[in-house]
Amino acid sequence: MTTQPHTLHQRTEITNPAMPLSLSGKSLSLGYANKLIAEDLNIAIPPGSFTAIIGPNGCGKSTLLRTLCRLLKPLQGEVWLNGKAIQQYPTKEVARQIGLLPQTAIAPEGITVTELVSRGRYPHQSLLKQWSQVDQIAIDRAMRVTGITELANNLVDELSGGQRQRVWIAMVLAQDTPLILLDEPTTYLDITHQIELLELFFALNQRSGRTLVAVLHDINHACRYASHLIALNKGKVIAEGKPADIVTPALMKAVFDLDCMVIDDPVTHTPLIVPHRLLPAF
Amino acid sequence: MEQAYWRIGHPTSAITFRLPKKTVLISAVLFAITLTLAVFGLTKGMLPLTLQQVLQALQGDGSLTLQTVVTQWRLPRAVMAMMTGAALGISGAIFQSLLRNPLGSPDVIGFNTGAYTGALVTVILLKGSYLQMAMGSLLGGCLTAVLIYLLAWQNGVARFRLIIVGIAVSAILNALNIWLMMSATQESAMSAALWSVGSLNGITWEKSLPTGIICCVFMLVCLALARPMQILEMGDDLAQAMGVNPDRTRAVLMLAATALTAAATAITGPISFIALAAPQIAQRLTQGASLSLICSAAMGSLLLLTADFVAQHLFMPTQLPVGIITISIGGIYLIALLLREARKQHL
Numbered sequence: 001m002t003t004q005p006h007t008l009h010q011r012t013e014i015t016n017p018a019m020p021l022s023l024s025g026k027s028l029s030l031g032y033a034n035k036l037i038a039e040d041l042n043i044a045i046p047p048g049s050f051t052a053i054i055g056p057n058g059c060g061k062s063t064l065l066r067t068l069c070r071l072l073k074p075l076q077g078e079v080w081l082n083g084k085a086i087q088q089y090p091t092k093e094v095a096r097q098i099g100l101l102p103q104t105a106i107a108p109e110g111i112t113v114t115e116l117v118s119r120g121r122y123p124h125q126s127l128l129k130q131w132s133q134v135d136q137i138a139i140d141r142a143m144r145v146t147g148i149t150e151l152a153n154n155l156v157d158e159l160s161g162g163q164r165q166r167v168w169i170a171m172v173l174a175q176d177t178p179l180i181l182l183d184e185p186t187t188y189l190d191i192t193h194q195i196e197l198l199e200l201f202f203a204l205n206q207r208s209g210r211t212l213v214a215v216l217h218d219i220n221h222a223c224r225y226a227s228h229l230i231a232l233n234k235g236k237v238i239a240e241g242k243p244a245d246i247v248t249p250a251l252m253k254a255v256f257d258l259d260c261m262v263i264d265d266p267v268t269h270t271p272l273i274v275p276h277r278l279l280p281a282f
Numbered sequence: 283m284e285q286a287y288w289r290i291g292h293p294t295s296a297i298t299f300r301l302p303k304k305t306v307l308i309s310a311v312l313f314a315i316t317l318t319l320a321v322f323g324l325t326k327g328m329l330p331l332t333l334q335q336v337l338q339a340l341q342g343d344g345s346l347t348l349q350t351v352v353t354q355w356r357l358p359r360a361v362m363a364m365m366t367g368a369a370l371g372i373s374g375a376i377f378q379s380l381l382r383n384p385l386g387s388p389d390v391i392g393f394n395t396g397a398y399t400g401a402l403v404t405v406i407l408l409k410g411s412y413l414q415m416a417m418g419s420l421l422g423g424c425l426t427a428v429l430i431y432l433l434a435w436q437n438g439v440a441r442f443r444l445i446i447v448g449i450a451v452s453a454i455l456n457a458l459n460i461w462l463m464m465s466a467t468q469e470s471a472m473s474a475a476l477w478s479v480g481s482l483n484g485i486t487w488e489k490s491l492p493t494g495i496i497c498c499v500f501m502l503v504c505l506a507l508a509r510p511m512q513i514l515e516m517g518d519d520l521a522q523a524m525g526v527n528p529d530r531t532r533a534v535l536m537l538a539a540t541a542l543t544a545a546a547t548a549i550t551g552p553i554s555f556i557a558l559a560a561p562q563i564a565q566r567l568t569q570g571a572s573l574s575l576i577c578s579a580a581m582g583s584l585l586l587l588t589a590d591f592v593a594q595h596l597f598m599p600t601q602l603p604v605g606i607i608t609i610s611i612g613g614i615y616l617i618a619l620l621l622r623e624a625r626k627q628h629l
Contacts, residue, residue, distance in 0.1 A: 066519070069523055070522075071519055071522055071523065091522075091525045091526075091527060092525035093525075094525065095523060095524050095525030096525075098523070099523065100519070100520070100523035101520075102517065102519035102520055102523065103519075104517045104518075104519045104520070105516055105517050105519070105520045106515065106516050106517040106520075107516070108512075108515045108516065108571040108572055109571065110569060110570065110571045111571030111572075112571070115571060119512065119513060119516065119524075120524075122509070122513055122524045122525065122526075123524055123525045125509075127506055127509070128296070128297045128298075128299075129296060129297060129298055130298055130299050130300045130509075131287075131289060131298045131299070131300035132294065132298060133294060175524070
């Protein structure tokens with residue numbers, strides 16, 4: 001194959017317009033048969049943003065994310081994708097618009113890096129059209145952007161946790177969707193790999209214009225890298241907006257029940273949360 | 283990567299296939315060995331023939347006796363051995379992939395026990411013909427699969443639960459089978475007993491045609507679903523996010539795989555080991571990440587044809603049922619597999 005220069009902002013997919021997609025949920029009730037997690041929830045993901053969903057454990061972050069990409073059907077309400085109810089799209093069409101990296105992804109034993117990344121092209125392929133040039137370009141680019149090109153022929157089982165996570169992200173990138181949802185993508189990684197990934201997400205969002213939505217555990221990471229925060233607690237949106245505009249000690253108290261001060265991050269000049277001691281100092 | 287695949291069709295055309303080279307090559311080699319063995323097998327028997335005579339008969343030349351022996355007696359047996367072997371191989375690969383467990387094969391879960399129950403009911407209780415027995419076996423296999431599926435259902439199918447429920451249901455069905463045999467007339471019990479060990483003795487074109495067609499149809503269904511099956515291996519959430527409906531795909535795959543096992547059982551009686559071992563051996567050979575259906579089919583063909591060859595010729599002139607051979611080898615293989623799995627869990 002001829003090598004052509006590709007930059008991040010060059011989209012390979014013809015069917016997907018470069019225009020960012022709108023994704024929102026209106027009066028959503030989320031939960032399972034016997035457990036209501038959220039009621040009358042209204043969510044809008046700003047097109048082109050890097051949105052972080054934050055909140056304490058069990059507040060419905062992951063449930064919300066799964067609902068937004070149609071993994072779960074809301075008990076009530078509707079998720080809207082580009083002005084149309086998401087339930088009305090064919091399944092594969094949703095998969096060409098929204099990519100998801102779930103926490104439960106399983107790498108089949110003995111799979112190589114390239115092979116795993118290639119599987120991200122599934123929504124663009126069919127029984128009779130199993131492979132196209134666009135597929136190859138998307139895979140090469142996804143691997144280059146995530147810096148795993150040299151790992152191409154390695155087995156996924158043999159990689160470190162950080163490398164493996166980058167392979168999964170390359171797979172979602174190869175899916176080439178305008179919207180990418182990430183469910184706690186940095187969990188179980190050491191600090192260096194966490195920062196590496198967050199920098200990657202930031203760059204992807206900035207340079208390619210993809211909308212990113214991530215459930216993040218570390219509020220400081222969210223403040224640093226996200227352009228938009230949605231703070232959830234007990235199934236309610238407590239606040240949403242630019243981190244610098246909404247993150248205050250009062251918000252932290254309301255969302256996490258945490259006493260803290262908010263200072264300026266000396267590197268990025270974003271809000272930095274510094275918790276107070278819980279016990280009186282000895 | 284570039285070397286690992288064959289691309290068929292220009293990348294910009296409407297139809298393009300991508301075939302993993304290694305898998306295709308290994309499958310082709312397995313198939314070639316199978317064919318060679320099949321032709322060699324046609325020369326053997328009570329009336330030894332030369333290779334030339336066999337080829338002559340296959341082309342429609344030679345004496346009537348020669349043609350009858352080769353194309354009416356020996357050929358259907360070889361062809362059905364290959365076809366049921368392939369069906370069992372594919373069926374096993376699908377179950378092992380869906381259950382993510384090398385033990386999750388239809389003969390362990392007991393779908394072929396269910397197929398056998400269906401056959402017994404038609405032969406003993408309904409006094410059905412051969413064709414009706416084959417249909418009964420198909421129906422029995424599918425009903426057992428549905429029953430096991432429903433019993434194992436708990437907000438979706440728990441994989442390990444399905445295996446355990448399958449083993450339990452097959453134990454109950456085994457008891458039912460024995461009771462059916464006990465209550466049968468001696469004549470029908472004899473024929474049922476012979477059938478119960480799995481045998482290709484006395485196979486004819488007429489007997490094998492209907493189920494043979496069913497086999498072919500479901501094999502094609504399975505091959506068409508091979509790609510969604512691979513995606514399912516990465517977990518339900520991811521599969522759904524990539525546009526695969528996990529529950530529906532799984533249900534169709536299980537139905538097709540069950541139908542394959544049941545159809546094979548209808549032709550030959552329950553033959554164990556092939557569905558269990560063929561996909562695993564194929565995977566060792568290809569070292570691929572996913573169980574390859576084509577390669578499992580080729581391996582299944584080769585295994586069953588070899589086993590049948592041994593069964594026919596080991597104790598000439600006595601012919602053993604092929605099921606005896608596969609179950610003996612299969613027992614040893616199953617123990618080895620269990621030991622390996624147990625060791626893996628210890629680590």
